[in-house]
Amino acid sequence: MAGAARRVGAETSATRGLILEATEQQILEEGYGAVSTRKVAARAGLKPSLVHYYFPTTDDLLLAVSRRGADESDRMIEEALASDDPLRALWGFFVDTSRTAMALEFMALANHREALRSHMARHCEAMRAREVRILRKLIGDRLDRPDAPAPEALSVVLAGIGRAIVMEENLGVTAGHEEAIAFVEQWLDRLVPSGNDLAEPEAASVR
Amino acid sequence: MAGAARRVGAETSATRGLILEATEQQILEEGYGAVSTRKVAARAGLKPSLVHYYFPTTDDLLLAVSRRGADESDRMIEEALASDDPLRALWGFFVDTSRTAMALEFMALANHREALRSHMARHCEAMRAREVRILRKLIGDRLDRPDAPAPEALSVVLAGIGRAIVMEENLGVTAGHEEAIAFVEQWLDRLVPSGNDLAEPEAASVR
Amino acid sequence: MAGAARRVGAETSATRGLILEATEQQILEEGYGAVSTRKVAARAGLKPSLVHYYFPTTDDLLLAVSRRGADESDRMIEEALASDDPLRALWGFFVDTSRTAMALEFMALANHREALRSHMARHCEAMRAREVRILRKLIGDRLDRPDAPAPEALSVVLAGIGRAIVMEENLGVTAGHEEAIAFVEQWLDRLVPSGNDLAEPEAASVR
Amino acid sequence: MAGAARRVGAETSATRGLILEATEQQILEEGYGAVSTRKVAARAGLKPSLVHYYFPTTDDLLLAVSRRGADESDRMIEEALASDDPLRALWGFFVDTSRTAMALEFMALANHREALRSHMARHCEAMRAREVRILRKLIGDRLDRPDAPAPEALSVVLAGIGRAIVMEENLGVTAGHEEAIAFVEQWLDRLVPSGNDLAEPEAASVR
DNA sequence: AATGAATGAGATTTCATTCAT
DNA sequence: CATGAATGAAATCTCATTCAT
Numbered sequence: 001m002a003g004a005a006r007r008v009g010a011e012t013s014a015t016r017g018l019i020l021e022a023t024e025q026q027i028l029e030e031g032y033g034a035v036s037t038r039k040v041a042a043r044a045g046l047k048p049s050l051v052h053y054y055f056p057t058t059d060d061l062l063l064a065v066s067r068r069g070a071d072e073s074d075r076m077i078e079e080a081l082a083s084d085d086p087l088r089a090l091w092g093f094f095v096d097t098s099r100t101a102m103a104l105e106f107m108a109l110a111n112h113r114e115a116l117r118s119h120m121a122r123h124c125e126a127m128r129a130r131e132v133r134i135l136r137k138l139i140g141d142r143l144d145r146p147d148a149p150a151p152e153a154l155s156v157v158l159a160g161i162g163r164a165i166v167m168e169e170n171l172g173v174t175a176g177h178e179e180a181i182a183f184v185e186q187w188l189d190r191l192v193p194s195g196n197d198l199a200e201p202e203a204a205s206v207r
Numbered sequence: 208m209a210g211a212a213r214r215v216g217a218e219t220s221a222t223r224g225l226i227l228e229a230t231e232q233q234i235l236e237e238g239y240g241a242v243s244t245r246k247v248a249a250r251a252g253l254k255p256s257l258v259h260y261y262f263p264t265t266d267d268l269l270l271a272v273s274r275r276g277a278d279e280s281d282r283m284i285e286e287a288l289a290s291d292d293p294l295r296a297l298w299g300f301f302v303d304t305s306r307t308a309m310a311l312e313f314m315a316l317a318n319h320r321e322a323l324r325s326h327m328a329r330h331c332e333a334m335r336a337r338e339v340r341i342l343r344k345l346i347g348d349r350l351d352r353p354d355a356p357a358p359e360a361l362s363v364v365l366a367g368i369g370r371a372i373v374m375e376e377n378l379g380v381t382a383g384h385e386e387a388i389a390f391v392e393q394w395l396d397r398l399v400p401s402g403n404d405l406a407e408p409e410a411a412s413v414r
Numbered sequence: 415m416a417g418a419a420r421r422v423g424a425e426t427s428a429t430r431g432l433i434l435e436a437t438e439q440q441i442l443e444e445g446y447g448a449v450s451t452r453k454v455a456a457r458a459g460l461k462p463s464l465v466h467y468y469f470p471t472t473d474d475l476l477l478a479v480s481r482r483g484a485d486e487s488d489r490m491i492e493e494a495l496a497s498d499d500p501l502r503a504l505w506g507f508f509v510d511t512s513r514t515a516m517a518l519e520f521m522a523l524a525n526h527r528e529a530l531r532s533h534m535a536r537h538c539e540a541m542r543a544r545e546v547r548i549l550r551k552l553i554g555d556r557l558d559r560p561d562a563p564a565p566e567a568l569s570v571v572l573a574g575i576g577r578a579i580v581m582e583e584n585l586g587v588t589a590g591h592e593e594a595i596a597f598v599e600q601w602l603d604r605l606v607p608s609g610n611d612l613a614e615p616e617a618a619s620v621r
Numbered sequence: 622m623a624g625a626a627r628r629v630g631a632e633t634s635a636t637r638g639l640i641l642e643a644t645e646q647q648i649l650e651e652g653y654g655a656v657s658t659r660k661v662a663a664r665a666g667l668k669p670s671l672v673h674y675y676f677p678t679t680d681d682l683l684l685a686v687s688r689r690g691a692d693e694s695d696r697m698i699e700e701a702l703a704s705d706d707p708l709r710a711l712w713g714f715f716v717d718t719s720r721t722a723m724a725l726e727f728m729a730l731a732n733h734r735e736a737l738r739s740h741m742a743r744h745c746e747a748m749r750a751r752e753v754r755i756l757r758k759l760i761g762d763r764l765d766r767p768d769a770p771a772p773e774a775l776s777v778v779l780a781g782i783g784r785a786i787v788m789e790e791n792l793g794v795t796a797g798h799e800e801a802i803a804f805v806e807q808w809l810d811r812l813v814p815s816g817n818d819l820a821e822p823e824a825a826s827v828r
Numbered sequence: 829a830a831t832g833a834a835t836g837a838g839a840t841t842t843c844a845t846t847c848a849t
Numbered sequence: 850c851a852t853g854a855a856t857g858a859a860a861t862c863t864c865a866t867t868c869a870t
Binding site: 634636667668670671674 | 829830831832
């Protein structure tokens with residue numbers, strides 16, 4: 001469903017899945033620059049030729065992985081936005097480490113591969129639009145408060161702060177993170193008090 | 208000033224500078240994965256061997272470029288913090304695009320090169336500490352206001368939002384950016400009213 | 415028969431044989447230090463990449479050559495031990511120059527390549543065990559003579575003297591060789607008189 | 622005294638000695654094929670250019686190391702032949718491990734470097750002549766015994782057996798060594814009974 | 829006596845891709 | 850579906866050597 005018909009290798013093949021899995025691992029462990037048919041094949045326990053059979057070029061492979069990651073993100077966000085407390089669930093998603101390293105790699109890669117760039121841009125815009133729709137329902141009636149953010153701003157701000165914290169933690173930096181998280185949570189509380197103020201405290205703290 | 212004596216190639220050599228310059232260009236145009244002795248040498252108009260003479264391994268080269276970038280960032284931040292309106296100057300720095308693509312590449316790369324990771328982590332912590340010192344002076348007396356952020360939080364929050372906006376713009380995404388920037392600037396105004404409220408409007412708008 | 419299935423390049427491939435042949439020549443003519451994919455490929459009239467296809471690393475190549483040499487030695491020793499006069503045939507094998515230069519190269523190389531070292535050690539022990547089994551049958555009943563060597567000693571002593579003579583001749587040294595050969599042959603005659611005392615005189619003289 | 626006047630680098634320089642020392646280490650650890658100006662310099666803590674200053678070509682360097690090794694061997698043999706029991710001292714020298722790995726490397730190398738080959742051949746012949754001279758004095762009067770070896774044969778035989786044992790032990794092989802050593806020592810005892818039969822038992826057993 | 833800069837050659841290895849089966 | 854063989858390109862790194870100082 002994600003992509004149009006591809007030349008070879010059925011979309012549903014188990015082997016195809018194996019290859020994508022191996023590629024993700026490879027990216028996470030050695031970076032996008034280290035993705036090669038050989039290494040992916042070795043990791044998946046397959047012959048290099050077979051990888052080529054499913055993904056004629058390396059770009060095809062990277063694009064497929066990116067799509068799969070986007071689908072996964074979509075599912076997670078969908079879940080967050082459908083929860084009882086979408087605001088805090090969204091924030092929890094942004095400070096979740098599980099997909100950050102991968103997103104970072106693709107972000108860097110996107111600068112140099114047009115196909116990837118445009119796909120990621122579309123996905124990012126779509127995600128934002130969905131978030132805004134939900135957030136507007138949630139805080140729409142508080143828009144008259146002078147310090148309330150527009151839903152668009154809220155989406156950008158939460159994503160930015162969350163991702164920055166996760167990226168820095170990946171790097172080994174922790175200075176200021178506790179304070180930033182406390183500040184954001186206080187701010188969200190003033191903005192939309194949650195019925196259960198202490199709900200899911202672990203979801204909102206990184207790691 | 209950046210480092211002690213290096214094994215080969217004087218720190219001040221013109222050739223060395225040429226190589227670093229070419230490597231930066233290469234990273235920006237084709238990504239960290241495309242940095243190779245050949246390509247860098249071709250770009251700099253030098254023989255590949257000479258690149259190896261100055262930077263025995265590709266890691267040495269990337270580390271040197273990273274150091275140079277860090278020094279450049281330091282200079283820019285220093286300037287921002289020394290200005291009349293450090294808060295807005297800092298924000299201006301964070302939404303400045305000039306160094307973001309590069310930073311992104313190195314962030315991704317750092318996940319796979321320990322030497323780079325630890326160097327970037329140290330630099331990041333040092334930068335934060337410096338920012339906090341200045342911000343504390345600036346908004347220290349407002350800490351009793353219930354909604355005032357700790358200086359540490361302020362540093363993290365501004366950096367995160369600013370960088371997210373720049374990264375997304377690199378990708379071609381603009382949704383919500385205007386609103387986010389407006390929100391941050393309003394917030395900063397409430398926090399530390401600048402004598403001239405509309406000062407430097409172009410510094411705060413991306414590109 | 416030598417090994418189980420190898421990763422690439424069928425054990426029986428003609429190309430594979432060509433490469434091994436060329437490598438042996440290269441070692442004999444320029445030494446183990448001069449074995450490189452390029453030179454071997456040039457000698458075999460193949461592309462360097464193809465050599466790598468069959469032997470991913472130079473170590474794989476050297477190990478394969480060593481195995482082949484060991485097989486060849488096995489065949490020669492087997493033949494000697496199965497002859498009418500195993501003792502003299504064995505001595506003839508030890509003073510045969512054809513495999514010594516090669517053995518010397520691999521002996522030196524083994525000090526620096528663990529895989530090679532252990533393979534050669536195993537092969538050497540197996541060869542000795544086989545020789546001892548045959549020699550025990552041959553001279554077992556003379557063990558009561560006070561000056562008779564144990565079969566193990568006989569194997570070591572003949573190999574040592576024979577190889578030393580061949581190595582020195584390779585170097586261009588001849589002093590004492592005639593006397594040493596005469597002495598050994600006299601000694602063997604006293605130990606196990608051959609029906610035809612002057613049998614195969616050319617087998618026992620070097621070259 | 623060992624060589625004629627060299628173009629550069631005084632024969633007596635301490636730096637020169639350092640370089641030779643480092644080269645020996647390098648050969649022992651990584652083999653003759655791994656000797657390069659760079660590695661030797663690194664090992665000696667010197668600049669590569671300085672190695673070149675003393676030894677214009679790598680061959681010059683290897684030849685100098687070989688000469689030094691030959692001088693060292695000479696000294697050890699001289700000492701053995703001058704001892705109370707030259708026969709057993711000589712045997713002790715041949716089963717001494719300390720110089721064998723090195724000798725093996727140079728033996729292999731000599732096959733491919735004419736200068737080295739002829740130098741080693743000359744040295745080997747000279748050594749044999751000296752040994753023969755001493756041995757003739759020692760066992761000359763037993764030459765009428767039917768089983769007594771010519772002094773030349775004795776020199777070749779002891780060297781061959783001793784070196785074979787040491788080389789095999791380097792390889793990790795031990796089968797038959799004990800028996801061979803016992804046999805040789807018994808044989809020597811019958812040939813030239815030592816006044817003190819248990820003299821230096823440790824000198825005659827390997828390791 | 830010693831050193832830094834530079835360079836051309838080449839060794840080792842990896843890679844994407846093609847082709848035939 | 851899947852694989853083995855083959856190849857040209859290139860990346861990384863090492864090297865001996867030269868030259869000027």
